[in-house]
Amino acid sequence: MKQVLIVDDEPELLLSIKSGFEHTGHFRVLTAENGRDALDLLDRNKIDLVVTDLRMPVMDGIELLSVMSESFPEVPHLVMTAFSNPMIDKQLKKAGTLNVLEKPLDIEALELAISKALDVHEEQSRSLFGLSLSSFLQMVAMEEKTVHIKVFQPSGRNGSLFFREGELIDAEVDHLTGDPAALEMLSWEDTRVSMKEFPSPPPGTKMQSELLPLLFAAAKNEDERGHEEEFSSPLETARQELARLNKAEQQEQPQPAAPPNHTTGGNMGIKDLLKKMADEMDGVLAIQVTGMDGITLALHNPTGADVEAFSAKFAMVMKLVEKSVDSLKGLGDLEENLVQTKNAWISTRFITPQHYIGIAVSREGTLGNMRLVAQNYIEHLRKLLTTKPE
Structure with a gap:
């Protein structure tokens, strides 16, 4: 059974993934909450694939990939992140990432x-038996083969090379x-090939150059590209872009996280409305409005319950449930996600x-009453959230 290492700083997500994969029985899963712990597991175990988040404490995902490229180059990897863009995706794939997955994602995906990814890596490992494409073509020429060689790139592109008695x-x-x-x-890079003989190749040639000069030209081009990129590796470029995204996010956050005395009139209206809703419900423990970025805009907490999980954790749950419902055609849009615990x-x-x-609400409260009150106030809340302050 293949061993997969999942690296993420969300313990609940790791637990969910591990539990889901245990039910399918397709992979054995190891988990780590940061890059440093992941490297310890890589040292002590045979890992077939690493799936890592980018933003983590202690050692982030990009630093982990940098160390892996030196110490564990044979281990393929995927990246899963909620913080990416086309530039980061491109640089990660240039650095060898097989795929960049957008969070949140369900177990099946x-x-x-x-x-x-395991299939692609296995094909890449088998193809050319560790030889570069240029070395493989030289062997074809030396053995004077008459063959049609199909060359495949991981992105899906492919091309053909035709040899007649070792001549391209x-x-x-x-x-x-x-x-x-x-x-x-x-x-x-990372090509794989298939090869089949063809009995009667065309008599002429469309090539202007023989194989050896082409190989020299390709090596020269590769060397020039290496000099252009040596001062900024793909992972370093991805790191810089991720830092830029982090900075932009931090600059945008202060407004919703402003202290109470700076709360806008709209948010004060939402708080008043939440209190009014709570007065009409039975057994309210807490009620709040939260953004899908995990930031709480307004909270009414009459019992002083610990509602930290209401923010970022439930934002992730909402995204996952909405995505799952969307995949089931004909059911319509998500209206409510209901969690039943022992006491609430x-x-x-x-x-x-x-x-x-x-x-x-406590289990002593009435579920129907909670739903009815929520439905009565949802449009009012929507207006408060979408109306721009004067």
Whole structure:
């Protein structure tokens, strides 16, 4: 059974993934809450694949990948993150990341991505038996083979090279043919090939150059690209872009996290409304409005209950449930997510696509009453959240 290491600083997420994979029985899962712990597990175990978050304490995901590229280059990896953009994705894939997964994601999607990544890595390991494409082509030439070689890139692109008695007579990829097509394929990384003989190749050749000069030209191009990139590796570029995103996020956060004496009139209206809702419900433990970024906008907590999990944790739950409901065609939009504990009901429902209301009532309270009151006030809350202050 393949061993997969999941690295994330959310213990609840790790527990959920491990529990889900135990039920399927397809992988054995090890978990770590930061990059440093992950490296300890890599030292002590045979790991077939690493799936890592980017933003973590102690050692983040990019630093983990940097160390892995030196100490564990044979271990493939995926990245799962809620904080990415096309530039970060591109740099991570240039650094060898097989796929970048957007959080939150459900167990089925993660299992499928892991299975695909393991298959791709196994194919890459088998193909060329550790040889580069240029070395493989030299062997074909030395053995004077007459073959059609199909070259595949991890992104899905593919091309063809045609040999007649060891002589390269044609190359095709996309709209390119001849020398440009061969040079394009020789610039690809992590290629795999298939090869079949063909009995009667065309008599002429479309190539302007023989194989050896093409290999020299490809090596020169690779060397020039290396000099251009040596001062800024893909992972360093990804790190800089992630730092920029972090800074932008920190600059945007102070407004919703402002202290009570700076709360806007709209938010004060929401707090008053939550208190009014609580007065009409039985057994209210806590009621709050939270953004999908996990930041609480307004809270009424008459019992002083510990409601920390109402924020970021339930934002993730709402995203996962909405995504699961969307995948079941014909059921309509998500209206309510209901959690039953030993002592309470916890109801969460969207007010806007960016905000949800969370209500916790004791089991002595009436579930129907809670739902009715919430439905009566949801439109009023939506207006308060979408109306811009004067």
